[in-house]
Structure formats: structure tokens, C-alpha cells
Amino acid sequence: MGRTLLIGNPRVTWREWLKANRGKRDLLCLDPADPQQGVPGRLGLFKGEHLVATRLFGGLDPQRAPHVIVAALAEMLPALGSDGLVQLYAYRPSPLLRQVATIVLQLVRPTEILLAQGTGLELRGYPVLPTEVELDEVLPVTVQHAQRKAQWLRLIEQGEMHEVSLREVMVEGARLGSGVVLNAQERERAGIAAVAHAERCGGTLLVISPEEPTEGEIARALDITGCSRANFVETTAYDHLLCAFARPDGEEIGHGFIRSVDWASGIMQILSTAVAPSGVRILRLGALRVDPDGRELGELRPWQG
Structure with missing residues (x-):
């Protein structure tokens, strides 16, 4: 039995389908907005109920940073079981999202494609024809917000404070740290x-x-x-920004939020699930901001900071 690619849309959820059909198969979730798979804004590989690998996406809209979706797939696919499931982001008509879906298809090479009814994605030319499935409708927006808030509060509760120097880490996912600093x-x-x-x-x-x-x-x-x-x-735009710590090889070791930045010293105060001393070498920045009470404060514009 080969791998299965799940393609839904913003109006449906895979939650009940997965409960009924996943069994013991691995699940690679490439949907950053799905709160059922753990902390939102994060892509991950599940073996059983255990999250064994993650990649910070940093927001909820898959169109914001599609290269991160491809990177996460490339990193985690070798560890996905031969009969594993790959859950794509909630697809909506977009040239960019269609191209990314095509790349995912080419990398995963699924033997089965399940396409939620009403998704509107044409897959002409691919050797495996999709099978349409009927899924449950997503919960109301207010309930989705409440689900994500519960996940944010859980992440906040698990975190501890760390001091991270911008002069000692490589920053990913933002304009900050990409250039030559003016003294x-x-x-x-x-x-x-x-x-x-x-x-x-x-x-x-x-x-x-x-x-x-x-x-x-x-x-x-x-x-x-x-x-x-x-x-x-x-200067306050980075406060409460979703972030992740990673080792030099890209393995993530903690997730959390920037609480403040002292720009004079270059020291960030970060609440993270990493165990101190974290030994962070890569700091991945997202775009979504969440305050200490779990309230979402919106996202920065792509590559704004």
C-alpha cells in the first residue's frame, strides 16, 4: 500500500475522516491552519499520537510562505511510512497554491489522492486520478478561534523565558538578519x-x-x-511574534513567542518550550502575533520585517 494525499478546502475538515480511517498510519500535516494537529502555524510529522518532527510556518495562510511547505515536505518525507498520509493545506483557487500542490504531488508520488468535494482543483496529466470524498463542514469561525486560543495558551503555559542575542543566531523567515547591519x-x-x-x-x-x-x-x-x-x-512589531528555535541542521527544539527586543544590545526575550540552556543557533520568525492571553493580534505583511 502506498502513500495517500489528502486535499481539502477551507469549507471542510479532515478531523472525523482521520479518526475513522487513519489507523496506525503516519500523518504528515502540511496545513498550518489546522488546530486539530497541534499548535497552529506549524507543520509536523505524526507517528501515532507523537509529533516527531516540526517546521515553523509562522502563520495561517499557506500562500504566505509556500517555500516553507516544500521545505517541510522535503525534510520529513524520508521519515514518512510507506503507507503514510500527507494532508495538504486547505486549497483555494490560486495559481501559486496550485503550483505548490503540483510540487507536493511530484515529491510524494501518492498511489491514492483523496479530494474533498467542491475543492475545484484540476489534476490533469497526473497518473493517479483523485477520488472525491465527502467531509464534514468546518466549525464556525468563532469556534476555530477558540480552538486556536486553547492551543496558544497551552504553548504559553509550557514555555520558559530565554535570552537570545541577534548577534549570535541566524534568523530565518524575516527580512531582519538578511542584510549587512549598519553600526x-x-x-x-x-x-x-x-x-x-x-x-x-x-x-x-x-x-x-x-x-x-x-x-x-x-x-x-x-x-x-x-x-x-x-x-x-x-520597534514593537516583533513583540509577541510566533517563533521557533532550531539546531544548525534545522531540527526544531522549541516553539514560542518573542516577548520583547532590546535593540541597543540586540537581546530578545523569548518565551519558548525549549529546555534551557537551549543552544539555539537558528531563530525562525513567523508572521502571526499572539499576546500573553492567547489573543491573535494579526500577521505582519509578507517580508515586512
Whole structure:
């Protein structure tokens, strides 16, 4: 028996189907918005009831960071049983999501494809024709919010505080940490001495500051740094951001939230499920922000910060 690919849509849930049909098979969940599979915003491989591998996605919309879905699949597929299930994100008509679904198909090479009725995904040319299945409707939005809040509160309860230096980790999933940092002297020469942090990557200047610099200050900074555009982010934008700690090989060792950032020292206060001392080498940042009471505060724009 080969692997099975499950493709649903935002109007249905695989919850009851999995209860009735999964049995002892492995499950690789590539749906970041499914609270039934643990902490939202996270992709994972389940063996039995045990979550054995994870990859932070950092938000709920699969279109935000499709490369992370492909990366998680590439990392976890070798460990998926030969009869395992792969649950794709809730598909909605989109050229990008269709292309990612095609890549998943090509990597998984399922012998069976189960497609929820009304999904509207054409799979012409693939050697395995999908079988349509009828699934239960998703719960009301208010109930989904309550389910996710319960997961956030559980994650918060399990966490402990860690100090992480931005100067000692590699940051993934954000514009922050992608470029060359401007030191105090360089910021002063560029006319943005008052900002908390600045770095340039290619033709973009990232400026993190309590207040947005004036047009004149930005124009001078762009001229001095040789950049063509600036991206402004408030210093508090990273507070309460979903994140994960990972080892150099990419294995995740803890999930949690940034609580605050001291930009002068580069020290982040992070609530994480990692055991101290965590030995974190990679800091993965998401886009979703969740306050200490489990309330979702919305997501940053893609690559905003």
C-alpha cells in the first residue's frame, strides 16, 4: 500500500475522516491552519499520537510562505511510512497554491489522492486520478478561534523565558538578519542615528525605529547606503511574534513567542518550550502575533520585517 494525499478546502475538515480511517498510519500535516494537529502555524510529522518532527510556518495562510511547505515536505518525507498520509493545506483557487500542490504531488508520488468535494482543483496529466470524498463542514469561525486560543495558551503555559542575542543566531523567515547591519557610526553618517536598527540587503534598506523617519532622512539614507527603497518597521512589531528555535541542521527544539527586543544590545526575550540552556543557533520568525492571553493580534505583511 502506498502513500495517500489528502486535499481539502477551507469549507471542510479532515478531523472525523482521520479518526475513522487513519489507523496506525503516519500523518504528515502540511496545513498550518489546522488546530486539530497541534499548535497552529506549524507543520509536523505524526507517528501515532507523537509529533516527531516540526517546521515553523509562522502563520495561517499557506500562500504566505509556500517555500516553507516544500521545505517541510522535503525534510520529513524520508521519515514518512510507506503507507503514510500527507494532508495538504486547505486549497483555494490560486495559481501559486496550485503550483505548490503540483510540487507536493511530484515529491510524494501518492498511489491514492483523496479530494474533498467542491475543492475545484484540476489534476490533469497526473497518473493517479483523485477520488472525491465527502467531509464534514468546518466549525464556525468563532469556534476555530477558540480552538486556536486553547492551543496558544497551552504553548504559553509550557514555555520558559530565554535570552537570545541577534548577534549570535541566524534568523530565518524575516527580512531582519538578511542584510549587512549598519553600526552606530554608519547610521549617523546616513542621517538616521536615532533609529534602533538598520541593515541593507541588495537594494533595500530595513529601518527599525519607534517613529518613521522623515522623507528627507530616508532620501539621505538611501543615497548614502546605495539602496533604492526603504522598508520601515516599528520597534514593537516583533513583540509577541510566533517563533521557533532550531539546531544548525534545522531540527526544531522549541516553539514560542518573542516577548520583547532590546535593540541597543540586540537581546530578545523569548518565551519558548525549549529546555534551557537551549543552544539555539537558528531563530525562525513567523508572521502571526499572539499576546500573553492567547489573543491573535494579526500577521505582519509578507517580508515586512
